Amino acid sequence: MWNSRRLVLAHLWFAFASFGTALPLGEWQMFIRSPLHPWISDPEWYYRSVTAHGTTMAYVFPTLVAMGFGYFVTEHALRRPMVGLRWAWLGFALVVVGTIAAIVPVALGRASVLYTFYPPLIGHPSYYIGVVLVVVGSWVWVALMSINMYRWKRDNPGAPVPFPMFATVAGSYLWAWTAVGAALELLFQIIPVALGWRSTIDAGLARVFFSWTLHAIVYFWLMPAYIAYYTIVPRAIGGRLFSDTMGRIAFILFLIVAMPIGIHHAFEDPQVGSGFKYLHSVFTALVTLPTSLTVFTICASVEIAGRLRGGKGVLGWLKALPWRNPVMLGVALSFVMLGFGGAGGLINMSYPLNATVHNTQWITGHFHLIFGGAIVIMYFVIAYDIWPHLTGRTLDSFGLMRAQLWTWFIGMIVLTFPWHWVGILGMPRRMAFYDYADPAIAAQAASVTMSVGGGAILVLSGVLFLVVLVRGQTAPQTEPAAYRFSVAVRPPRALPAALNGFGLWLGLMVALTIVNYGFPIAHSLATPGTAVPVVEVGERW
Amino acid sequence: MSHLSTSDEGADRGERTERRWATAAVMILALMVVVATFAALYHGAMPQSRVETADPRTLHLGGEFIESNLGSALEPDGSVTVRAIGQQYSFTPSCILVPTDTPVTFRATSADVVHGFLIDGTNINLMLVPGYVSSLGARFDAPGERLMPCHEFCSVGHEGMWGRIQIIDKAAFARMAADQRRLSCVE
């Protein structure tokens, strides 16, 4: 019997409720700035929506999914009640309070600074304090993941940590460390000026701190999806995980190399030396490796399932796969989007190509495809898979689930492919309206209109998703069998100690951070005269 | 599970395939790094190699970015230096003039908040961060006119921040430069 059921359900419901609120905002934004709508009379509304949509989708929604899923894994992979349940509820409360503290000023138009903050633009302090509270709540989760794993290790000496837990803890350490960058920016730079204690801020240094967080946060978002690839998909489709060892290595690689590569978000910035830009781009190339390993391992695992079901031939096993199973459909659609989104990422990672697309709509299209597409579709899959275990009720609207997954995929493709294209045409980001009548940009109109259509399909898909979950809350009660994660083809015989713990990998992560970020930050702090006046937003007389 | 063979031969084949895949992945990404490095070298596609500072509060009072010193300057060695500022919500000069077939260096900074600087159809793509000077070298092959939007959120007037750049024949530019020390196509 496990005791974190309500905890996990609370996290996931709040996550999906916030997702459900932010999703239509996104489509409204797309519509407002498209040729289908006249120029909005007060552009501030648009930027307010962008701030709300970004803050919710980047800081609230994925954090809660990771936390909830992490608690689920803790109890079901370690097969014992979670330690620290009360602390977990405290962490959840901090996230909820933080979300409210952040969203209220945004909703009132006092913090239209976008989720990337962008000092010297400064909004109401409650916004930033809210974000800090959300992060602190998530750090409680990190501590609990670690404590639970180490207690289990102590009680099971010499035994390999179950892979789902190992991966979850890796993800939590990654998050804790990457959040430090934005935390430093918020605590030591932004909040003091938002509260009026100082009136100048070093915008360049703030951007460097933010870049520390900005890249690895996407790997934090990705963790639940990748954990699901390895630990849910093979079991759900009746197969086996091809390699437990390779899985551990992939997550270890993420832990080390996801972090110290953020300056590829600052390739065009003037405050960072070119040597560090190069260093970061090389390590960014490295972070493609764990994804390539994952693609192999998961495809192999899926092939095992296909062959176990009687599939034959080089590709014939594909037909034998359980396509009517939402998990199978979800992972396949996810991999298609991962392929395209990942290719876009390869373009962004080197300076010469990055300069062609930086801050054009290509970038926005890219992260919607890879995060909103490949990753979020796996969040849906996770929810569908564990929901009966959370609610104690059946979840069998399989037709609806498949329709929801297909509409999410189709909507995402229709939304983001034209979006990438207008980026290549040079459409700049984050404008409340565009003059499509002018021949210079008229060519962009058709693509933007197509994206509006894609977004509408996504809203429909989001509604379907919530319908499925709500149905799951009101369905007849059931006793699901004990939850099982996937099993490796060959359980690890002699697992190297290095793949069962984190000391070495955390050491490398911190060392690389010092090498890649230490000097830029230290020298920026030491350089006088780069603090500039704060520009407050949301002031109206 | 009866026909799931965990025979060593099958496992070894699987591991070999996995190793080959991992090796291929590493080689591909090494190749990408090498290609990016050589593109940097042979097309001069490199970020600026210096960090320079400038105080946004006093840009208009003295120094390189006062308004009369902005615009395109023909240097003694034949190259052109373009100086510009970004501010809420326009660039100055709002129309930049450059010649063809000449090394051009853009030098720009922000007078207030973070702005972007993008010349449509080119790789000239910069962030303007107040407190720092951005610079980039470029070369234009053919005459024409291009849009020059700000591509970073700079608060509520961002959607109105579009400049232009005109590329004119090198000789025509030189004739104009004989009369004026700082050129632009602002009317």
Added chain:
Amino acid sequence: MVTRETIASFRNPWFTASVGITAAIAIVSAIVGFVWLPLQHPGERFKGVWDAICSAAGLVRNAASGTQIVRAHYLTTSVEIDPQMLRGASAESIGRGATLALRCTMCHGARGLSQADTPNLAGEYPVTIYKELVDFKTGARVSAVMAPLVADLSDADMRDLAAYYAYLPRVSVPEPAAGEPPRIVASGAPLRGIAPCGACHGEVDSKASAAWLEGQPAVYLRTQLEAFSTGARHNDIGAQMRNIARQMTATEISAASEFYAGRP
């Protein structure tokens, strides 16, 4: 099942391989990124390898001024704007300003509400008032009327005047404020580089030193926009109003002026 070797030891292949590979990649990339590439940078002249490394690391290297700086043949504003300036004026300052303002009432009205085509000063942003006074005094903004009147104002006087006028209640524009704003005011003209007026002038957001325009005489607004468009008025920092006014048509200038003045 888990092997028992020490992890942090060079005898552990995992340790050696991971630390070794990471260090090797970092060192090779550093050599390429901090030494080789900077030395190949076209158009850069470094004084040796160490200079190139320092520059690539991001140490501040402000370029020598090179070409001479071209000065304008007219005066530009000398005011350094800080968005936080002139906030929280004291009652004494407002009182002193009230006294100084007695000499302004002939043109600008008893309560800062003008009967003529001079601007209403009541409720204007203090930074705007202060800056314009300084600019009149230095000659950055040319006015035969204002110049002698500000000649003997000290900096503190100008701050006091700004505080006083900011404190006065604004003119109330007849509701609904001249109906729907014309397109140039509400949305600007993006591809001509014109943002909505309200983005700086207060209805949407306020930029320090940009004036509150509602209720200003239409004639005044029109003449100022025309002056910006020809460059006759040039005290706007970084030519930001000149950039805008130059791109406005005469119709748009009229429409904007009429709108803000409150007449339909």
